Structures are given as structure tokens and as C-alpha cells.
Amino acid sequence: MTATPLMTVEDLSISFRIEDRWCRAVNGVSFDIMPDETLCLVGESGCGKSITAMSLMRLLPGSARLGGRIGFDGKDILTMPEAELQTIRGRRIAMIFQEPMTSLNPVLTVGEQIAEPLVLHKGMGWAEAKREARHLLDLVRIPDADRRLRQYPYELSGGMRQRVMIAIGLACRPEILIADEPTTALDVTIQAQVLALLDEIRREQGLSIVLITHDLGVVANVADRVAVMYAGDLVETAPAGELFDKPSHPYTQALLRTVPRADAAFDLHPIEGQVPSIQSMPEGCRFAPRCGEAHAACSSPPNLSSGPHAVRCWARRDVA
Amino acid sequence: MSNLLTVENLGKTFTSRRFLSLRRDYEVTALRDVSFTVAKGETVGVVGESGCGKSTLARCVLDLITPTTGAVRFDGTDLTTLASAEKRAMRGRIQMVFQDPYSSLNSKRSIGRTLAEPLYVHKGIRYRDALPRVREVLGEVGMPASAVDKYPHEFSGGQRQRIAIARALILEPDLIIADEAVSALDVSVQAQVLLLMRRIQQERGLSYLFITHDLGVLRNFCDRVLVMYLGRVVESGPVGDLLERPRHPYTRSLRDAAPVPDVSKRQALALLEGEIPSPANPPSGCPFHPRCPRATAICSQEAPVLAATQDEGRRVACHNPE
Numbered sequence: 001m002t003a004t005p006l007m008t009v010e011d012l013s014i015s016f017r018i019e020d021r022w023c024r025a026v027n028g029v030s031f032d033i034m035p036d037e038t039l040c041l042v043g044e045s046g047c048g049k050s051i052t053a054m055s056l057m058r059l060l061p062g063s064a065r066l067g068g069r070i071g072f073d074g075k076d077i078l079t080m081p082e083a084e085l086q087t088i089r090g091r092r093i094a095m096i097f098q099e100p101m102t103s104l105n106p107v108l109t110v111g112e113q114i115a116e117p118l119v120l121h122k123g124m125g126w127a128e129a130k131r132e133a134r135h136l137l138d139l140v141r142i143p144d145a146d147r148r149l150r151q152y153p154y155e156l157s158g159g160m161r162q163r164v165m166i167a168i169g170l171a172c173r174p175e176i177l178i179a180d181e182p183t184t185a186l187d188v189t190i191q192a193q194v195l196a197l198l199d200e201i202r203r204e205q206g207l208s209i210v211l212i213t214h215d216l217g218v219v220a221n222v223a224d225r226v227a228v229m230y231a232g233d234l235v236e237t238a239p240a241g242e243l244f245d246k247p248s249h250p251y252t253q254a255l256l257r258t259v260p261r262a263d264a265a266f267d268l269h270p271i272e273g274q275v276p277s278i279q280s281m282p283e284g285c286r287f288a289p290r291c292g293e294a295h296a297a298c299s300s301p302p303n304l305s306s307g308p309h310a311v312r313c314w315a316r317r318d319v320a
Numbered sequence: 321m322s323n324l325l326t327v328e329n330l331g332k333t334f335t336s337r338r339f340l341s342l343r344r345d346y347e348v349t350a351l352r353d354v355s356f357t358v359a360k361g362e363t364v365g366v367v368g369e370s371g372c373g374k375s376t377l378a379r380c381v382l383d384l385i386t387p388t389t390g391a392v393r394f395d396g397t398d399l400t401t402l403a404s405a406e407k408r409a410m411r412g413r414i415q416m417v418f419q420d421p422y423s424s425l426n427s428k429r430s431i432g433r434t435l436a437e438p439l440y441v442h443k444g445i446r447y448r449d450a451l452p453r454v455r456e457v458l459g460e461v462g463m464p465a466s467a468v469d470k471y472p473h474e475f476s477g478g479q480r481q482r483i484a485i486a487r488a489l490i491l492e493p494d495l496i497i498a499d500e501a502v503s504a505l506d507v508s509v510q511a512q513v514l515l516l517m518r519r520i521q522q523e524r525g526l527s528y529l530f531i532t533h534d535l536g537v538l539r540n541f542c543d544r545v546l547v548m549y550l551g552r553v554v555e556s557g558p559v560g561d562l563l564e565r566p567r568h569p570y571t572r573s574l575r576d577a578a579p580v581p582d583v584s585k586r587q588a589l590a591l592l593e594g595e596i597p598s599p600a601n602p603p604s605g606c607p608f609h610p611r612c613p614r615a616t617a618i619c620s621q622e623a624p625v626l627a628a629t630q631d632e633g634r635r636v637a638c639h640n641p642e
């Protein structure tokens with residue numbers, strides 16, 4: 001199957017100005033987002049997943065400098081005028097976050113919050129927007145929608161709030177939904193419900209989902225493709241089955257070994273040390289200080305191999 | 321094996337006044353008839369969905385809140401009947417580590433002062449005399465002695481959690497209650513902290529009451545487990561056996577909802593319908609019946625009691641166990 005990507009991220013770099021110095025947080029990352037797929041971005045905290053995701057909508061603070069190209073619909077998101085970006089952001093590409101309580105407005109009812117983007121972006125009247133809001137609550141399987149529309153966020157449970165966030169994200173029928181740790185704050189039972197919901201909606205609506213998570217269990221359950229990030233580098237990318245069957249990058253392998261599994265008793269194998277800060281990135285391979293296979297060649301940065309299963313490591317030049 | 325902690329029929333009901341309202345005060349029963357033991361050197365896990373009463377249980381054992389019914393016996397002494405001076409002495413032997421290493425450490429106080437404080441409060445030891453012990457305990461959790469003069473913001477989440485563990489260790493407690501102590505950490509740091517806690521346990525022979533919602537952590541860190549639902553223990557037993565052969569339908573639901581990093585085991589995660597009901601308005605009979613796939617007529621009428629099964633060390637509260 002060779003479909004055309006919906007979005008093409010090429011050599012994306014993100015730097016922040018810290019104490020008069022530009023520090024590279026994301027270091028030349030490339031990937032495609034295919035139609036109807038779930039792409040998972042994984043890695044430890046601080047590896048650059050969230051800022052990579054934000055940059056897909058050019059939603060980064062003014063202190064950030066972006067490089068590379070993000071191709072969407074024949075245009076480059078990174079260089080298009082702000083006015084044109086407004087026609088895409090929240091409409092054709094939408095985003096939901098980990099903490100529904102902080103991203104929902106506490107003084108607006110659920111109905112008002114869902115209707116608002118419809119009025120703003122789609123030019124609907126309030127009455128029509130309210131009807132559509134009701135429909136969206138059905139879509140995210142919130143029972144008793146009429147009553148819920150009149151409630152405030154504090155009256156809802158965490159799982160309900162996350163469903164409302166998803167409804168708001170879907171309001172304008174986006175082509176890409178970016179979900180940054182959408183289930184991290186939820187109980188496993190509610191997490192399973194929300195993941196199933198996202199997957200159903202993806203299939204029904206023909207949506208691409210970029211799911212950011214540090215939970216490899218979640219990834220194994222929902223991803224079509226996976227991109228593993230370490231310290232601002234994309235270190236391995238592969239179809240999900242391939243990645244879990246034949247994890248290849250030493251970081252991916254180490255990360256998989258650290259996960260305590262509910263279905264088996266294993267020894268715990270931490271990765272010693274920690275993700276470097278963006279102010280003190282190692283020269284050469286950024287994983288080298290924590291890598292058991294580091295050798296002389298690793299003092300210069302490896303590049304990403306080509307092909308559907310790509311790896312950035314000097315010791316893995318032979319992975320197809 | 322002697323029991324370090326014995327909890328008997330513990331119950332806690334919170335009563336809230338409704339001001340300016342004609343409706344009566346409302347009551348939330350956060351714990352109901354909870355009984356269990358923790359042996360010396362043992363790690364007992366507590367799992368369940370948010371709001372099921374795990375933290376309330378921890379706070380009762382720590383004597384931070386007064387239970388409505390029941391008894392907490394620590395090393396043979398009933399904590400609920402002790403005079404306050406004796407309580408304080410006992411309290412040093414039970415310590416707590418919380419989820420959030422950001423808010424549980426005082427940001428304006430140096431690490432050295434934070435660690436020395438319990439020594440002053442419980443033993444009247446002054447800062448300068450406490451320092452050798454502070455440095456020693458920092459070493460024990462894998463932190464450099466130079467951390468003494470630093471402040472919490474200078475450390476990562478994992479390091480702050482190590483410091484919180486050091487603070488819990490400084491009085492050489494017999495029991496540490498860990499409430500989601502590794503939940504906010506990345507997997508690799510989580511594994512580092514868990515191994516640290518296990519090593520300390522082996523060296524000191526202390527016990528953990530380990531609250532978590534992560535079944536992977538539970539499986540790989542705990543010896544026994546209590547599964548809680550709406551303030552009650554619905555199943556308990558050795559962790560491996562219980563997760564492999566759950567007998568309570570809720571335990572099965574929890575286990576089947578936990579994703580494992582293995583694509584070959586990919587199937588729709590089994591879905592438990594609905595959410596945990598409000599403890600202010602619990603269902604009749606078995607509290608799990610509105611969500612239970614095995615429920616029968618009796619389940620909405622009569623609450624099942626937690627009873628021993630033929631399996632060694634396993635208890636279950638269900639009319640139709642698997």
C-alpha cells in the first residue's frame with residue numbers, strides 16, 4: 001500500500017534561546033503522517049515529543065526557533081502566513097492534552113465549550129452549534145447528553161472530561177488529531193474506554209491520529225506505526241508489529257526492558273542515568289552516555305537509516 | 321510470620337455540612353470494613369480505581385485522620401487508643417512517601433534541613449548533629465552528600481523522589497506507606513526507584529504498604545495485594561496468583577484493561593462499562609453490580625462478604641466468583 005502522506009515532516013528542528021544561547025531541543029526529525037493511521041510518538045519525558053507535536057500546528061512560544069519543513073496540503077506549515085494557519089489550526093488539525101481540567105474553561109458549560117469553535121471556525125449560529133454539540137457528545141458516547149451540556153467541568157469525572165476534550169477536538173471534523181498523553185491521568189479501565197473510543201472514531205471518520213505517550217503498553221495496543229524519540233532525535237521508526245517484534249535501537253530495547261508488565265514477573269531493568277538537558281546535549285550520538293554498546297564511532301552522530309524500519313545507530317547499519 | 325500491622329474492620333465516613341441548603345448533611349463512606357495484615361519485611365499492594373479509598377486507608381493507618389470504626393494495631397499496640405505522646409513515638413516508625421515529589425518537599429528549605437527535620441521533631445537532634453546521619457541516608461538512596469545545601473528545584477523528579485524516600489528512611493521506620501510513589505516518574509526512573517526501595521527493604525527488613533494503580537508495578541514489586549472497590553476490599557491474595565487467576569470479576573476487569581507492551585497480545589482491551597459510582601450514593605447489594613458481567617439477582621440485594629477461598633491466602637467478596 002503506497003498512499004500519499006497527509007503530512008510530511010522533513011528535518012524538523014526546534015531550538016530555544018536559553019541564557020543567550022540557542023539550544024536544540026529537536027534535532028532534524030523526519031516522519032510522515034498517513035491517512036487513517038495512528039502514529040505513536042514515544043520516549044521518556046523531555047525527549048521532545050510534545051514540542052514536536054505542537055510544532056505540527058506551529059503552536060510554540062515566541063522563544064522557539066523552528067527549522068525544516070512541515071508539508072500539509074502542498075504548503076509548508078512553518079512558513080505560511082498566520083492568517084492562513086488560522087484556517088488549519090483547530091479545524092483541519094486539532095489537538096487534545098493530558099490534563100482536561102486545565103485545558104477546559106471552568107466557567108463555561110460543556111455545551112458552550114463545544115459550541116464555541118463551531119461558531120468561531122465554522123460560522124454556525126449558536127442554536128445550530130448547540131445541536132451539533134449534542135451530536136458530538138453522542139459521538140464520544142456520553143450518555144444523557146442534554147443534561148451534560150448544561151454542566152460545568154468540575155461536575156464531570158476525569159474520564160468524562162477527557163471525552164469532552166475529544167468532542168471539542170473533533171468539532172470541526174479535523175483530518176489530523178494530535179493527542180498528547182490523553183489517557184495518562186486516567187485509571188486503566190477508563191483509559192481502555194478512551195482508547196477504544198478514539199480508535200472507533202478514527203475508523204468511522206477517517207481520521208489520522210498522532211498519539212503521544214510514554215506508555216509502551218498503550219502503544220502496542222493502538223499504534224499502526226511508531227516513532228521513538230530520544231533527546232530530540234528520532235532514533236527508530238517502524239510499523240508497530242515490527243517495532244515490538246524486532247526492536248533494534250539500543251534505546252528502544254532498553255526502554256522495552258524497563259516496563260513492568262502486568263502479565264509476567266520480570267526483573268526490573270532501569271536505564272541508568274537520565275535524559276540530558278537541552279543545554280548539555282552530548283556530542284555525537286546523544287544516547288552514548290547511557291548506551292551499553294557505545295564505541296569509538298559513536299562520538300560522531302549517526303544518521304537515520306532509510307526504509308520503513310529506520311534506525312539511528314552506528315551498531316545497527318544492517319537493519320532493513 | 322509475625323504481623324507488623326493489623327487492620328481490623330476499619331471504616332471511615334466523612335460527613336459534610338451543607339450550608340444554606342435544606343437538604344440534609346451528606347455522608348461519604350470512603351472505607352467500609354477493611355481488614356488485612358502486613359508482615360515484617362512484606363510488601364502489600366493496594367489497587368483500585370481513583371476514589372476507591374486507597375489514600376483514606378493510608379491516612380487512617382498513619383493516624384492523620386481518625387477512623388470511624390475499627391482498629392489499627394502496629395507491632396501489637398492499638399494506635400487508635402494511644403495517648404498522644406505515645407502516638408508520636410509510634411508515628412516515627414511509620415513513614416509516608418507521596419506521589420508528587422514537587423509538592424511534598426518544601427521548596428524554600430534546603431535538602432539538608434528537610435531531612436534533618438524529623439530527627440529534630442522526634443528526637444530533638446539539632447541540625448549540626450544530624451548532618452552525619454543526613455549524609456549517610458543520602459548515600460543510601462544514591463544521592464551525593466553535596467545535595468545537603470541544595471534546594472528541591474535543582475533536582476529532577478526521580479531525584480526528588482529519592483530525597484522523599486531518604487526523608488522517610490531517616491528515622492529508620494518499620495513500615496513505609498507509599499501512595500502512588502512512582503506513578504509520576506518515567507518508566508526508566510520508576511525502575512531505578514523501585515529497585516532502590518527493594519534494596520533498602522532487603523537491607524533493613526522493613527515493610528511497605530504500596531498504593532498504586534499500575535498493575536505492572538504491582539505485579540513486579542508487591543508480594544500480596546488488596547483490590548479495593550468503593551471503599552471495600554473485594555479480593556486479596558498473593559500477587560502473581562491473583563493476577564493470573566482472578567476470582568473477582570472486578571479484578572479481572574482491571575487486569576484485562578491494563579495494556580502490555582506486546583503486539584501479539586493485542587486485542588481490544590476488555591472494556592469495563594461505566595465508571596466507579598459515587599461513594600455518596602453507593603449501589604445496593606454488591607457495589608460492583610451495575611458494572612458486573614456476572615451479576616445475578618442476589619447481587620443487587622445482598623452485599624457479599626470477604627471470605628477465605630480454598631486457595632492459600634486468597635479471599636474474595638463475590639456471590640459468583642470465577
Ligand SMILES: Nc1ncnc2c1ncn2[C@@H]1O[C@H](COP(=O)(O)OP(=O)(O)OP(=O)(O)O)[C@@H](O)[C@H]1O
Pocket residue numbers: 334335336348349350368369370371372373374375376377533599
Ligand atoms: N476529607 C474528605 N471529605 C469528604 N470526602 C472525602 C474526604 N477525603 C476523601 N473523601 C472521599 O472518599 C473517597 C475515597 O477517597 P481517596 O482519596 O481515599 O481515594 P483514592 O483511592 O486514594 O483515589 P486516587 O486514586 O484518586 O488517589 C472519595 O470519594 C473521596 O472523594
Ligand SMILES: Nc1ncnc2c1ncn2[C@@H]1O[C@H](COP(=O)(O)OP(=O)(O)O)[C@@H](O)[C@H]1O
Pocket residue numbers: 016025043044045046047048049050051052061063277278
Ligand atoms: N518553552 C520552552 N523553553 C525552553 N525549553 C523548552 C520549552 N519547552 C520545552 N522545552 C525543552 O524541550 C525539551 C523537550 O520537551 P517536551 O517536548 O515537552 O518533551 P516530552 O513531551 O517528550 O516530555 C525538554 O528538554 C524541555 O525542557
Ligand code: SF4
Pocket residue numbers: 249250251285286287288289291292293294295297298302312313314315316
Ligand atoms: S550510535 Fe553508538 S552510542 Fe548511539 S545508540 Fe548506537 S551504539 Fe549506542
Ligand code: SF4
Pocket residue numbers: 568569570606607608609610612613614615616619624637638639640641
Ligand atoms: S457479587 Fe455479583 S455483582 Fe458483585 S462481583 Fe460478584 S457476581 Fe458481580
Ligand SMILES: [Mg+2]
Pocket residue numbers: 049050180
Ligand atoms: Mg510531553
Ligand SMILES: [Mg+2]
Pocket residue numbers: 374375376499
Ligand atoms: Mg489517592
